[in-house]
Amino acid sequence: MGYSAFRIIREGLTGNKGWRPVWRTPEPKSRYDVVIIGGGGHGLTTAYYLAKNHGITNVAVLEKGYLGGGNVGRNTTIVRANYLLPGNSEFYSHSLKLWEGMEQELNYNTMMSQRSVLNLAHSDGQVDAFARRGNQMLLQGDDAELLDAGGVRAHAPFLNHDNQRFPIRGGLLHRRGGTARHDAVAWGYARGADRMGVDLIQNCEVTGFQITDGRVTGVETTRGSIAAGKVGMAVAGRTSQVGEMAGLRLPIESHVLQAFVSEGLKPCIPGVVTFGMGHFYISQSDKGGLVFGGDLDFYNSYAARGNLPMVEHVMEAGMSMVPMIGQAKLLRSWGGIMDMTMDGSPIIDRTPVDGLFLNGGWCYGGFKATPASGWCFAHLIATGEPHEVAAKFRLDRFATGHLLDEEGTGARPNRH
Ligand SMILES: Cc1cc2nc3c(=O)[nH]c(=O)nc-3n(C[C@H](O)[C@H](O)[C@H](O)COP(=O)(O)OP(=O)(O)OC[C@H]3O[C@@H](n4cnc5c(N)ncnc54)[C@H](O)[C@@H]3O)c2cc1C
Numbered sequence: 402m403g404y405s406a407f408r409i410i411r412e413g414l415t416g417n418k419g420w421r422p423v424w425r426t427p428e429p430k431s432r433y434d435v436v437i438i439g440g441g442g443h444g445l446t447t448a449y450y451l452a453k454n455h456g457i458t459n460v461a462v463l464e465k466g467y468l469g470g471g472n473v474g475r476n477t478t479i480v481r482a483n484y485l486l487p488g489n490s491e492f493y494s495h496s497l498k499l500w501e502g503m504e505q506e507l508n509y510n511t512m513m514s515q516r517s518v519l520n521l522a523h524s525d526g527q528v529d530a531f532a533r534r535g536n537q538m539l540l541q542g543d544d545a546e547l548l549d550a551g552g553v554r555a556h557a558p559f560l561n562h563d564n565q566r567f568p569i570r571g572g573l574l575h576r577r578g579g580t581a582r583h584d585a586v587a588w589g590y591a592r593g594a595d596r597m598g599v600d601l602i603q604n605c606e607v608t609g610f611q612i613t614d615g616r617v618t619g620v621e622t623t624r625g626s627i628a629a630g631k632v633g634m635a636v637a638g639r640t641s642q643v644g645e646m647a648g649l650r651l652p653i654e655s656h657v658l659q660a661f662v663s664e665g666l667k668p669c670i671p672g673v674v675t676f677g678m679g680h681f682y683i684s685q686s687d688k689g690g691l692v693f694g695g696d697l698d699f700y701n702s703y704a705a706r707g708n709l710p711m712v713e714h715v716m717e718a719g720m721s722m723v724p725m726i727g728q729a730k731l732l733r734s735w736g737g738i739m740d741m742t743m744d745g746s747p748i749i750d751r752t753p754v755d756g757l758f759l760n761g762g763w764c765y766g767g768f769k770a771t772p773a774s775g776w777c778f779a780h781l782i783a784t785g786e787p788h789e790v791a792a793k794f795r796l797d798r799f800a801t802g803h804l805l806d807e808e809g810t811g812a813r814p815n816r817h
Contacts, residue, residue: 403508423588424468424595429602429624433461435782436620436629438607438643440464442473442583442768443760444635445590445601446775447782452597454776455783460599461629463622465606469587472637473768475705475737477660477682477694479673480769481518481578482543485534488793488805489746490541495790496773497543497577503772509589511581512687517672518578519548519556521722523567527678531573538575546574557674559725567678567722579672580684580692586771610647616755617647633758633782635774638703638738640761647754652743652799653762657698659707659736661715663729665689679718683726691726693719697739697765707736739764743812746805749778749787750796758782759796 412419435451437444440462451457464470482497484490504511522528528547535545546552553572554562562569591601602624609621610632619628636643644651666689675682683693695715698707712734719726742748742762747770752759760778763770777791787794793805804812 404510423592424601427600427602429461429463429605429622429627430600432619432628433600434459434630435633436460436627436631437462437633437635438620439471439634439636440468440591440601440603441471441635441637442587442590442771443637443763443774443778444633445587445594446771447633447635447760447778448599448775449590449594449597450775450779451783452594452599454779457783458598460594461627462594462599462601463605463607463620463627464601464603465623467603468591468601469584472737472739473587473771474584475660475735476583476768477684477692478580478583478768479518479578479682479684480513480581481575481673482541482769483518483520483534483538483545483573483575483578484807485537486805486807489807490537491790492773492777492794493769494541494543495776496770499772499776500581500769501577503586503589507589507593509585509592511585511589513579513581514687515577515579516684518575518675519553519672520573520675520677521553521560521569522571522573523678524570528571531571535573544575544577546576548572548574557671559669559723560674561722561724564721567676580686582687583768590775607643608646610754610757612647612754617757631756631758631782633760633778635760635778637761637763637767638705638740640740640759642703644759647752647757649752649754651759651761653740654701655703656700656739656741657702657704657707657736658694658739658765659698659711659715659734660692660694661734662686662732663691663726664732666691666729669725674723676718676722679721681715681718681722683719683723690732691729693726695719697741698736703738705736705738707734743799743810744804744806745808745810747774747794748796749774749781749791749794751781752796
């Protein structure tokens with residue numbers, strides 16, 4: 402049964418006894434047509450679109466912990482389509498369109514809120530770069546507005562407009578960007594996939610691959626062997642570890658990224674604001690908490706927790722641009738594991754092992770990619786061909802040097 406206002410009222414009046422678990426808890430079968438490793442946002446959307454777009458329903462999602470317990474439930478929930486380079490631009494544009502229809506499609510309240518994303522510019526060169534980026538966004542069919550200093554002041558009066566070191570010269574406003582409730586996105590796609598017959602199997606860690614004559618035939622798990630026609634990896638921060646089990650040495654490093662939330666406040670921040678020069682970004686959740694984050698912790702790690710020097714660094718960056726946050730109490734902080742590629746762009750591709758497909762390298766930005774990532778990964782797994790909006794997310798670009806270097810970090814590690 403679907404969710405509706407009528408149903409909420411009826412359940413409220415009858416003691417809320419009619420609600421049922423949102424997905425089944427099946428035992429793993431001995432064989433599936435497709436096994437997806439990882440029950441995060443990307444794994445769940447892939448399973449959903451395999452069933453919905455391609456009619457492939459004999460699918461299992463294997464999750465070592467609980468659904469949505471990874472980065473999909475740990476991020477700062479920013480959704481946007483403000484990329485510059487062909488390859489990224491059309492992909493994130495497609496993703497934003499899927500976000501806009503997600504709640505209707507899933508019959509699930511993901512609290513998608515297009516409350517805007519504002520990138521601050523602090524030099525004339527940065528204003529020029531934002532003008533170029535904004536033009537590319539418009540050419541892609543998305544929205545962009547270049548604000549001058551007065552426009553930024555009117556939009557976000559609470560910023561430190563008199564900062565001597567980082568004077569605000571303007572900003573790039575993307576009104577269709579915003580935030581969504583991250584774990585509701587995982588739950589909504591999980592429910593949708595389950596309803597079409599996908600088995601969502603929790604507490605089931607993949608510990609190895611069965612590979613015969615260069616072709617994957619199944620996986621080893623903590624709940625036994627499972628045969629598979631095809632296998633898709635969507636394990637985010639664990640991409641290099643899981644890839645190694647199949648003999649893949651991937652151009653990915655795992656790093657910790659922390660996030661923070663304050664006590665609940667009355668509405669005071671209109672949308673997302675990013676302060677790239679100090680590496681700080683902030684928004685306000687529907688409950689009123691200020692949600693913010695900053696840099697990576699800058700050491701390789703698979704531990705989903707951060708360190709205190711980075712806490713101090715993020716607070717300093719925040720205080721320099723949004724001094725009013727100093728009045729708020731910090732409620733909690735947490736960390737997630739980012740799978741960083743050397744050029745800052747992701748991978749959705751085949752691997753050298755037949756039948757084994759890779760979805761990873763989402764760096765800081767995989768939440769907003771969630772629907773399109775699943776859409777395109779499902780297309781690749783089902784048809785064997787890359788989807789047109791993800792055609793540049795190739796694994797071999799790191800060997801050929803045809804990088805998709807959105808951030809200008811280059812091909813070297815430790816410069817993300
Ligand atoms: C603090 C923080 C802030 C962020 N902010 C943003 C943001 O504002 N906007 C944005 O777009 N992106 C953001 N991101 C990035 C985004 O969260 C990730 O890129 C994205 O969630 C990764 O994809 P996923 O959801 O599939 O990952 P996950 O949810 O991590 O899913 C991967 C799953 O694979 C499982 N797994 C791993 N190994 C195995 C195994 N061997 N067997 C079975 N299962 C396995 C894990 O348990 C996990 O559940 C942020 C990330 C962090 C940590």
